[in-house]
Each structure stands twice: as structure tokens, then as C-alpha cells.
Amino acid sequence: xxxxxxxxxxxxxxxxxxxxxxxxxxxxxxxxxxxxxxxxxxxxxxxxxxxxxxxxxxxxxxxxxxxxxxxxxxxxxxxxxxxxxxxxxxxxxxxxxxxxxxxxxxxxxxxxxxxxxxxxxxxxxxxxxxxxxxxxxxxxxxxxxxxxxxxxxxxxxxxxxxxxxxxxxxxxxxxxxxxxxxxxxxxxxxxxxxxxxxxxxxxxxxxxxxxxxxxxxxxxxxxxxxxxxxxxxxxxxxxxxxxxxxxxxxxxxxxxxxxxxxxxxxxxxxxxxxxxxxxxxxxxxxxxxxxxxxxxxxxxxxxxxxxxxxxxxxxxxxxxxxxxxxxxxxxxxxxxxxxxxxxxxxxxxxxxxx
Numbered sequence: 001x002x003x004x005x006x007x008x009x010x011x012x013x014x015x016x017x018x019x020x021x022x023x024x025x026x027x028x029x030x031x032x033x034x035x036x037x038x039x040x041x042x043x044x045x046x047x048x049x050x051x052x053x054x055x056x057x058x059x060x061x062x063x064x065x066x067x068x069x070x071x072x073x074x075x076x077x078x079x080x081x082x083x084x085x086x087x088x089x090x091x092x093x094x095x096x097x098x099x100x101x102x103x104x105x106x107x108x109x110x111x112x113x114x115x116x117x118x119x120x121x122x123x124x125x126x127x128x129x130x131x132x133x134x135x136x137x138x139x140x141x142x143x144x145x146x147x148x149x150x151x152x153x154x155x156x157x158x159x160x161x162x163x164x165x166x167x168x169x170x171x172x173x174x175x176x177x178x179x180x181x182x183x184x185x186x187x188x189x190x191x192x193x194x195x196x197x198x199x200x201x202x203x204x205x206x207x208x209x210x211x212x213x214x215x216x217x218x219x220x221x222x223x224x225x226x227x228x229x230x231x232x233x234x235x236x237x238x239x240x241x242x243x244x245x246x247x248x249x250x251x252x253x254x255x256x257x258x259x260x261x262x263x264x265x266x267x268x269x270x271x272x273x274x275x276x277x278x279x280x281x282x283x284x285x286x287x288x289x290x291x292x293x294x295x296x297x298x299x300x301x302x303x304x305x306x307x308x309x310x311x312x313x314x315x316x317x318x319x320x321x322x323x324x325x326x327x328x329x330x331x332x333x334x335x336x337x338x339x340x341x342x343x344x345x346x347x348x349x350x351x352x353x354x
Contacts (some may be wrong), residue, residue, distance in 0.1 A: 003067025005030040005053070005164065010062035012048060022048050026062070050166050054080055084162030088169040090153040092141030097126055097152055098133040100141075104156035114161035122151035209325050213242060243321030249312035251300030256285055257292035259300075260314045270316060279314035281307065 010026040013019070023047045027051040030036035031072045038046040045318045052059050054062060055076060073290060084104070092100050101113045108116075113133070117123040125148060141149040157165065210216055211223060214235055223230050230238055251259050260275060261267040274291065276282040284307060288294045302306040316324065 003032065004065075006065045006068075007049065007052075008063050008065065010052065010064065011060045012045075012052060012057065013060060014057070023052075023059075038087060040137075047168050050168055052165075053166070054083060054085070081160060082163040083166060084157030084160060084164070085166045085168065086154050088148070088156050090141065090146075090149040092137050092144070092149055092152060094136065094139045096131075096134045096136055097129075100137060101155045101159055104158075105160040108159050112159055113155070116155040117152075119158050120151045120155035122155050125151075178330055206327055209244065209327055212325070213239060213244065232303065240319075241322040242325060243311070243316035243319055243323070244325045244327065245313050245316050246327045249300065249308045251296050251303075251308055253295065253298045255290075255293050255295055256288075256311060259296060259311055260318055262315060264318060267318065272314075274309075275314040275318040278317050279310045281310035281314055316344070 007026050007028045010023050011021060012023040012026075013021050026045070026049070028036070028038075038049060040046055048057075051060055053071070055071060058072075066074070080153070085350050086247070093103070098110075098113060101116060104116075105112070110133075114123060117126060117133075126132055126135070135143075137143050137149075137152070142169070143151065157293070197208060207216075211218055212230070214230060217231065225233065252262065254262070257269065257272050260272050274280060276285060276292075285292055285294070294302075294304050296308075300311070303311070
């Protein structure tokens with residue numbers, strides 16, 4: 001479920017009013033790693049789109065696909081488990097905050113629940129309550145403010161680590177102060193964004209990456225990861241979280257398979273092929289007489305610049321990094337390959353380079 005979500009020519013009317021089309025010939029595409037906004041007046045069908053995606057209803061005509069596969073082909077329970085929803089009117093039950101969050105994932109551990117609350121910007125206010133996570137919220141969460149209820153609902157959506165997060169006017173009923181707090185939580189939940197450093201040669205773009213990888217330390221100032229100074233992190237662990245594809249790819253006088261798997265032990269050929277497919281190099285490799293056993297020559301001299309770049313990219317994707325650093329990584333590619341969309345296999349991050 002890591003691909004595009006596509007609504008293709010959808011027509012829909014609610015069973016109670018079959019003669020009134022709520023959606024007429026709706027076509028849209030939501031891409032992984034991006035935020036897609038549905039904008040319209042009340043009753044225009046924004047929430048209806050969510051109901052159709054969750055399969056509370058079926059369209060009259062047209063189809064909805066995820067990763068080019070119809071949602072009707074997915075197991076319904078598994079489909080909904082992959083989707084987190086935060087609605088305009090938060091629904092809480094007359095039990096503890098802990099149990100309300102746990103409704104999102106029945107087998108969630110306490111660590112997972114507290115981490116979800118932190119991501120939802122709810123942990124601090126919960127810890128100030130006399131009974132903390134064991135605080136009973138009352139019927140419909142009556143003992144909490146609107147912003148607090150919304151953040152508990154967001155934590156419930158996040159605890160199951162959804163592939164897709166649906167926000168149905170999640171801050172519209174809040175006052176300005178509460179809206180600001182909840183919006184900060186939503187911004188934190190919508191990680192997986194791309195940041196571009198743009199400037200002339202020599203302006204320091206590559207230097208920023210070197211500082212992040214701790215090849216050097218800044219003279220003053222700090223670089224933090226999740227609020228922690230990277231100098232306090234184990235360097236080997238930090239670098240294992242980062243994947244770098246540089247402008248000048250480094251290849252060795254080995255086979256293509258060995259170059260992709262370089263530095264990783266006990267890698268299966270299936271994983272190597274999967275990484276190559278994501279880097280858009282698999283089809284080219286298959287056309288070679290020896291396939292993945294083809295020797296690339298010293299520094300990859302038997303390959304073109306774009307082919308070397310894509311093999312280097314496959315090597316990085318095989319590691320499934322949390323952060324992907326691209327240092328002018330498409331400068332040697334043709335215009336077609338430069339526009340490849342790269343999908344990472346691991347949630348919640350879909351990595352995309354355009």
C-alpha cells in the first residue's frame with residue numbers, strides 16, 4: 001500500500017438519496033510522501049471521499065486503487081488498519097486516556113502508546129493530570145478540552161503507524177490556541193517531507209550533508225535529530241539511519257549484485273532485485289547477457305553515468321534508510337530517469353525525488 005491512491009471517474013450517491021449525486025466524475029491522485037488537500041464548501045463530498053476510501057460505501061461507478069490495485073481486492077480489516085482517521089468531531093469513550101489510545105491498536109505496548117501521544121503533542125498535558133494515562137475522560141471525553149480530545153484522537157490514529165493519515169477538518173471546531181497546538185501535532189505527524197538546498201557551486205550544499213553525517217562538526221551552533229544534538233548520538237547508529245547518493249557514484253570492480261549489496265551481509269537476491277526495481281535499473285540489468293552477475297569494471301567504467309547513478313541509488317535503498325540524502329544525485333541522468341519516483345518499502349516514509 002505504498003503507491004498512489006487514485007480515484008478514477010467516481011460517481012456516488014448515498015442510499016438514502018439515490019437520485020442526488022454527491023460525487024460526479026471525480027478523478028484525483030494522492031501521491032505517497034505528499035499532502036493532498038480536498039477543498040470545498042460544506043456538502044461538496046470531502047468526507048464522502050474518505051468514506052469511500054475506507055469502504056463504508058461503494059461507488060456507483062468508477063474505481064479506487066492503491067498502488068494500481070483496486071481497494072476491493074484488499075482484505076477490509078487490513079485496509080482499514082493501514083489508514084488512520086482524525087475527524088472533525090473527536091470520538092472518545094468513557095474510559096482512560098490509555099484505553100482510548102489503545103483502541104487504535106489493541107496489542108499496543110505502553111511504550112508505543114506513549115510514543116504516539118508524544119507525536120500527537122499530547123504526552124505533556126497527560127503527564128500533568130493526577131492520574132496521567134489512567135485518567136478517565138468521561139462520556140464523549142467531556143472532562144477534556146476540545147484540543148485535548150483532538151490530540152488524544154490523533155494519538156489513537158498514530159499508534160497503529162498508518163500508511164495513510166486522513167484528516168477530516170481536524171482543527172475546524174477548535175479555538176485559535178487549541179488549533180495551533182493540534183496543528184503543530186499534525187505537522188509533526190506528517191513527516192516524510194523533502195527539503196531542497198539550492199545554490200551555486202561552492203555555496204555549501206554538500207558541506208551541510210557532511211556536517212549531518214559528522215565528517216566535520218560545526219564551529220558553533222548545533223544540528224539536532226528529533227530534538228537531540230547529533231553529537232550525543234552514537235556515530236555508527238546515526239550513519240546507519242542516513243542513505244547518501246552523491247553526484248559522483250562510487251562503484252567497485254565487482255558484479256552489479258555485489259555493488260548493490262556492498263557493505264550489507266546476508267542479503268538475498270530478491271532484496272537486491274527489489275532495490276534495483278525501485279531505482280529503475282532492473283530492466284536494464286535484465287537486458288545484459290550476465291544480468292546481475294555482470295562486472296561493472298573499475299569505478300563502473302563499463303556503465304554510463306546514469307546507470308552508475310541508479311546502481312548507487314539501489315545500494316542505498318537496499319539499506320532502507322530513515323533519511324535519504326541526494327547530493328545532486330540525478331545530475332548524470334537523462335530527463336526520463338531524473339523524474340523517477342522512488343518508493344521506500346518501509347512505513348511511514350515514502351521517499352520521492354522529482
